[in-house]
Amino acid sequence: MEPTRVPPVEELRSAPKVLLHDHLDGGLRPATIVDLAAEAGHELPTNDADELAVWFAESADSGSLVRYLETFEHTVGVMQSADALTRVARECAEDLAADGVVYAEIRYAPELHVQGGLTLTEVVAAVQEGFDQGIEASGGRIVVRQLLTAMRQAAPSLEIAELAIAARDRGVAGFDIAGPEAGYPPTRFLDAFDYVRQENGHATCHAGEAFGLPSIWEAVQWCGADRLGHGVRIIDDIHVKEAAGDGAPVRAELGLLASYIRDKRIPLEMCPSSNVQTGAAESIATHPIGLLTDLRFRVTVNTDNRLMSRTSMTEEFRLLCEAFGWGLDKVEWLTVNAMKSAFLPYDERYRLIMETIKPWYAERR
Incomplete structure (x- = not known):
């Protein structure tokens, strides 16, 4: 059997891609952080943009949770005004469009951006203004929606769920919870998930990253989450009997x-580089995404925090293709998986798949 051709980086960059798990406060341009910090009087580890980019990546790679969380103190710290939120959201949309992303759901916690006096509603409006500007600047090559996240260790999860439903006609696609899994199981937020479901809304849930199967079980069976953020620990419920090889499929119980x-x-919103940084996976080559793809789970590829992981959708696919010998056919399958799983009306999902995604790959067969 002829080996699969690993796509070159430029081909991966031009390929239409779909992103479901990306944090707004984890994807800022370093130069923007420097500018916004100067305006806000926020002290940074360094005011040199290049050095700051290295500091963020090294802190995220350090193995120290304290240092990792410190990185978000600086990004969130400079995102406390409407102008700052709009700029960050606009640049996010522009950067993703330049990377070939045609649809993205960007999540953030509105409650973390009210220290400058904004209301939660004003936070959502400022972010949407930025996305609208970025979409226009990209010539409409990307569709961007918001996911509103409630923090596990904070109180207002129901308030955030209500905000997500109230703003669903103004760019908000769904609801999410994030933060420390241990000690804060999804069932603590049943009222928020119940509200979203009863209002015919969509919800995803960070689960199965830092904690195991109970977190995933509660997110799905109690909270009714439509998707799982990360979900890598589902591997703990799979016993491999025979690995794939020489064209033979993997056998697993x-x-x-x-x-x-x-x-x-x-859908599993998998974030390979981020999972390696946080210890949820040992390496890209041993990441559960390989086995889960072989077993035909609804796997999707995502970036999580582009700044901290120094990554992009192109980079994530490059790493995966090189580690697992994947070609464009696998990239297409994973991309269609993500588009099928988007919190977007069916006709819009179908149109993007049939008019934007599949034609590009069909031309290269």
């Missing part, structure tokens, strides 16, 4: 939870 998630096509 799935536990009840893993079977349910695969059978129900519950």
Whole structure:
């Protein structure tokens, strides 16, 4: 059998891609942080943009949770005004469009951006203004929607869920919870998830990254999450009997939870580089995304925090293609997975798949 051709970087960059798990406060341009910090009087580790980029990456790679969390103190710290939020959102849309992303859902916690006096509603409006500007600047090559995140360790999860529903006609696609999994199980936020579901809304949930199967089980079976943020620990419910090789499929025994998630096509928002940084995976080459793809789970590829991981969708696919010998056919499959899983009306998802994504790959077969 002829080996699969690993796509070159430029081909991966031009390929239409779909991003479902990306944090607004984890994707700022270093030069923008320097500018906004000067305006806000916020002290940074360094005011040199290049040095700051290295500091963010090294802190995220340090293995120290304290240093990792410190990086967000600086990004969130400079995102406390409407103008700052609009600029960050605009540049986010521009950067993603330049990387070939045609659809993106960008998440952030509105409650973290009110220290400068903004209301939660004003935060959402400022971010949407930025996305609208970025979409226009890109010539409409990208569609961007917001996901509103409630922090596990804070109180107002129901308030954020209500905000997500109230703003769903103004660019908000759904609701999310994030923050420390240990000690803050998804069931603590049942009222928020119930509200979103009863209002016919969409919800994803950070689960199965720092904590194991119970977190995933609660997110799916109690909270009714439509998607799982990360979900890498589902691997704990899979026993491999025979690895794939020489054209033979992998043989594995799935536990009840893993079977349910695969059978129900519950999307996994996997973030390989970030998972390696946080210790959820040992390396890209051993990341569960390889096995889960072989087993045909609804796997999607994402960036999580582009600044901290010094990554992009192009870079994530490059790393995966090189590690697993994937070609454009696998990139297409993963991209269609993500588009099918988007919190976007069916006709819009179908149109992007049939008019933008599939034609590009068909031309290269």
